[in-house]
Amino acid sequence: MSTLERISSHKVINIGYRDAPPYSYKTSDGHVVGYVIDLCKDVTESLKKSLHINDLVVNYIPTPVAMRTTMLSNNIIDMDCSVNTDTVSREKVVLFSRHYLFVYTRFGSFKGNDINTYKDLAGRTISVAKGTTDLININSLNRLQKLNIMVLTQPTMKEAFSATSSNKSYATAINEISLKQLIESSEDMKDYQISKLTLGNAQDLSIMLRHDDIELKNIVDKNLSARFNRGDFKQFYEQWFNSKLPGKNINLHTPLSAEMYQYITKKP
Numbered sequence: 001m002s003t004l005e006r007i008s009s010h011k012v013i014n015i016g017y018r019d020a021p022p023y024s025y026k027t028s029d030g031h032v033v034g035y036v037i038d039l040c041k042d043v044t045e046s047l048k049k050s051l052h053i054n055d056l057v058v059n060y061i062p063t064p065v066a067m068r069t070t071m072l073s074n075n076i077i078d079m080d081c082s083v084n085t086d087t088v089s090r091e092k093v094v095l096f097s098r099h100y101l102f103v104y105t106r107f108g109s110f111k112g113n114d115i116n117t118y119k120d121l122a123g124r125t126i127s128v129a130k131g132t133t134d135l136i137n138i139n140s141l142n143r144l145q146k147l148n149i150m151v152l153t154q155p156t157m158k159e160a161f162s163a164t165s166s167n168k169s170y171a172t173a174i175n176e177i178s179l180k181q182l183i184e185s186s187e188d189m190k191d192y193q194i195s196k197l198t199l200g201n202a203q204d205l206s207i208m209l210r211h212d213d214i215e216l217k218n219i220v221d222k223n224l225s226a227r228f229n230r231g232d233f234k235q236f237y238e239q240w241f242n243s244k245l246p247g248k249n250i251n252l253h254t255p256l257s258a259e260m261y262q263y264i265t266k267k268p
Contacts, residue, residue, distance in 0.1 A: 016063030016077035027247030066131035080208035096206035109171035127163035137200035
């Protein structure tokens, strides 16, 4: 049974998410929100119309980053609506929607722990979240340049950052948006800095789908394209990246650049 057939039959769609503001997160009053969650809401509204299901139930299921492909392949979730990097290796086991953002991995550290070149990482302990492209990139860098980095893997980005906060690591490697959010959410945000140095290439972020979900991918891509090309897209983007986040007293101060706008709205 295909995903669309299953949704039509059960009148339920299961959406994976995790605590990764502004992409996806749960507020204190129990609502699941976020930039990617809103994109996926457009998809669910479209499915209601195309499948003629007025009472479609949308379940939001916490999905650990290391379990997302397994949960997709086992039909536990139908879409992973959080931060997912589209990579060649992952495309062998899952499908990705058209890209909704690009980010770079950067290093977060205490001020004074300057990271200007990769040599500044030599012999240091660097914390990173398990199952992420950040981990793949730091391991590759360590191997190729023989930097003798001690890579401290943690279950989540938040825990990777906490390792730096508690001086268990010299720095943490996280995508720049999530890193900024973690610093802004910390008690002593002024104590931290984000490196200008990046790790690896820019990451193309997408909604993750089951490997054989061509029908659903087409619907997702169509809805993303429509959202990106709406006249109010800039305001929508600014809501999540350059305004106070819903349920959180932080602002990421990352306005929509001309480069990002062209990237998001370009034809695939």
